[in-house]
Amino acid sequence: xxxxxxxxxxxxxxxxxxxxxxxxxxxxxxxxxxxxxxxxxxxxxxxxxxxxxxxxxxxxxxxxxxxxxxxxxxxxxxxxxxxxxxxxxxxxxxxxxxxxxxxxxxxxxxxxxxxxxxxxxxxxxxxxxxxxxxxxxxxxxxxxxxxxxxxxxxxxxxxxxxxxxxxxxxxxxxxxxxxxxxxxxxxxxxxxxxxxxxxxxxxxxxxxxxxxxxxxxxxxxxxxxxxxxxxxxxxxxxxxxxxxxxxxxxxxxxxxxxxxxxxxxxxxxxxxxxxxxxxxxxxxxxxxxxxxxxxxxxxxxxxxxxxxxxxxxxxxx
Numbered sequence: 001x002x003x004x005x006x007x008x009x010x011x012x013x014x015x016x017x018x019x020x021x022x023x024x025x026x027x028x029x030x031x032x033x034x035x036x037x038x039x040x041x042x043x044x045x046x047x048x049x050x051x052x053x054x055x056x057x058x059x060x061x062x063x064x065x066x067x068x069x070x071x072x073x074x075x076x077x078x079x080x081x082x083x084x085x086x087x088x089x090x091x092x093x094x095x096x097x098x099x100x101x102x103x104x105x106x107x108x109x110x111x112x113x114x115x116x117x118x119x120x121x122x123x124x125x126x127x128x129x130x131x132x133x134x135x136x137x138x139x140x141x142x143x144x145x146x147x148x149x150x151x152x153x154x155x156x157x158x159x160x161x162x163x164x165x166x167x168x169x170x171x172x173x174x175x176x177x178x179x180x181x182x183x184x185x186x187x188x189x190x191x192x193x194x195x196x197x198x199x200x201x202x203x204x205x206x207x208x209x210x211x212x213x214x215x216x217x218x219x220x221x222x223x224x225x226x227x228x229x230x231x232x233x234x235x236x237x238x239x240x241x242x243x244x245x246x247x248x249x250x251x252x253x254x255x256x257x258x259x260x261x262x263x264x265x266x267x268x269x270x271x272x273x274x275x276x277x278x279x280x281x282x283x284x285x286x287x288x289x290x291x292x293x294x295x296x297x298x299x300x301x302x303x304x305x306x307x308x309x310x311x312x313x314x315x316x317x
Contacts, residue, residue: 077132
């Protein structure tokens, strides 16, 4: 194999990219891991720069077992990683990060064409994280058929078909309000005032761009859509109850503690979660905190189970 330049974050995609999503589907089908998250516009954990997830070229695959869909066997993840590095040039693999090994995980990158076992913390979730992060270049990120043909040739057929990226075109059930391109009315005017767009009550592309900039500045999910979570903060600003002089709701140094935080958990990490979701920060995860976590997960598009695992923690902090 040959060393290749590493791209990293280059541009924010408008949604999931069909080539990369198909690659993830194929890896699920052939190696028994499951998709723990791909496209998402968010900052790197603990940093101000955007994650490669925002480009649509990065995803996480978990081997976590029941009640999740993985086998629970780390060896299956290793088989997948070995195959990806063996075929890294053909698949345009740029990076693989393995959160599980001691002392701080390991990483493969195309610009060195080798693994590096980290002797100091390079990312949160390590050691012990039961997922693998994979990145590819732009070359085939929008070409699902390339990946299907390659996997079929080397691993056999799988029940995976190319599909175009999905974009929300109508209000999802239970989401109120839901303002996006095409929306009209007084609520749109409120949004436009807050995000410094032309106030005409018509949610067009210019308003969408202004909403995206505003969301990025406040470390919200950047999609240009005003759903319940974005609307709640817009209302605070519009009503004058949001202030930059307020203390940050969560403390710094928020690295995932390594085990899920759920009902019965106690300690400072529970307090961080409680502060984030607006519960009483007493350090005890009881029924009231669980309800708040579920409400936060629902408002932010996370799996609603009332448990703060690696994915919910990453979205929170």
